[in-house]
Amino acid sequence: MQYDGELMIPARHPARIRGSRTMRRHLSALVSLAACAAGTAPAFAADYYQAPPERAVVVTNALVPACENPRVLAQVEDQFEYGAPNTVHAALQVVEFSGLYEKAYQPRAGTKLIERRYCQGTALISSGEHRTLYYVIEYPMGYAGVGWRAEGCVLGLDPWKVYGANCESLRRF
Numbered sequence: 001m002q003y004d005g006e007l008m009i010p011a012r013h014p015a016r017i018r019g020s021r022t023m024r025r026h027l028s029a030l031v032s033l034a035a036c037a038a039g040t041a042p043a044f045a046a047d048y049y050q051a052p053p054e055r056a057v058v059v060t061n062a063l064v065p066a067c068e069n070p071r072v073l074a075q076v077e078d079q080f081e082y083g084a085p086n087t088v089h090a091a092l093q094v095v096e097f098s099g100l101y102e103k104a105y106q107p108r109a110g111t112k113l114i115e116r117r118y119c120q121g122t123a124l125i126s127s128g129e130h131r132t133l134y135y136v137i138e139y140p141m142g143y144a145g146v147g148w149r150a151e152g153c154v155l156g157l158d159p160w161k162v163y164g165a166n167c168e169s170l171r172r173f
Contacts, residue, residue, distance in 0.1 A: 062107070063139040064148050067100050067119035076135050076152035080123075087160055096124040097133070104173035108139075115139045118173055123154055131155055134163075134170035 065072050077094045084092040100121035108115045116138050123133040135152035142149050153167035163169045 062105065062117065063115050064117045064137040067102050067117065067121070067135075067137070072119075072135075072137055072150045073097050073100075075150040076133070079150075079152060080154060080157075084157065088157055090127075092157070093126040094123050095126055098122045098124070103171070114141060118170065120171065125154070125157075131157065134167045136170050 077097075081093050084090060098121060100119060102117060103120050104116075104118040106112065106114075106116040106118075116136055119135050119137065121133045121135075122130050124130055132155040133152055134155070135150055137148055137150045139148040140146060151163075151170070153163040153170050155167055158167060
């Protein structure tokens with residue numbers, strides 16, 4: 001037997017032990033690489049960056065007016081200022097609308113006889129709070145089925161849940 005420095009090996013098989021040492025190095029490198037790759041797998045599972053929601057394409061030849069239309073906002077404001085004293089028991093008013101945009105548009109087609117435009121924005125309330133506002137503009141839903149109508153819900157100020165929990169029926173999209 002010949003002494004190799006670490007192990008006593010027979011002289012006729014020195015390559016087998018040397019080969020297994022090389023194999024151990026390759027195997028330990030492979031295990032280390034697999035451990036590193038497994039450590040990064042949970043990082044890929046979560047979405048750390050959430051892209052802002054894409055703005056919907058605004059349809060201009062619709063029968064319902066745009067979300068920023070002053071008459072639409074006046075209807076939403078009137079509805080809120082009529083309902084707030086009766087539901088929240090506070091004389092709240094809408095001071096300002098901001099960040100208004102269209103979330104979805106449903107045209108009249110097939111069996112859908114009502115055209116709808118779903119909108120979202122922020123309302124500054126007379127109490128000084130900025131609250132999320134959801135509203136829908138529908139045609140033909142005006143008086144006696146003529147014209148359009150706008151209905152809105154200020155998040156957190158619908159205690160009777162007329163529009164569902166957290167204004168769900170107006171924020172479908």
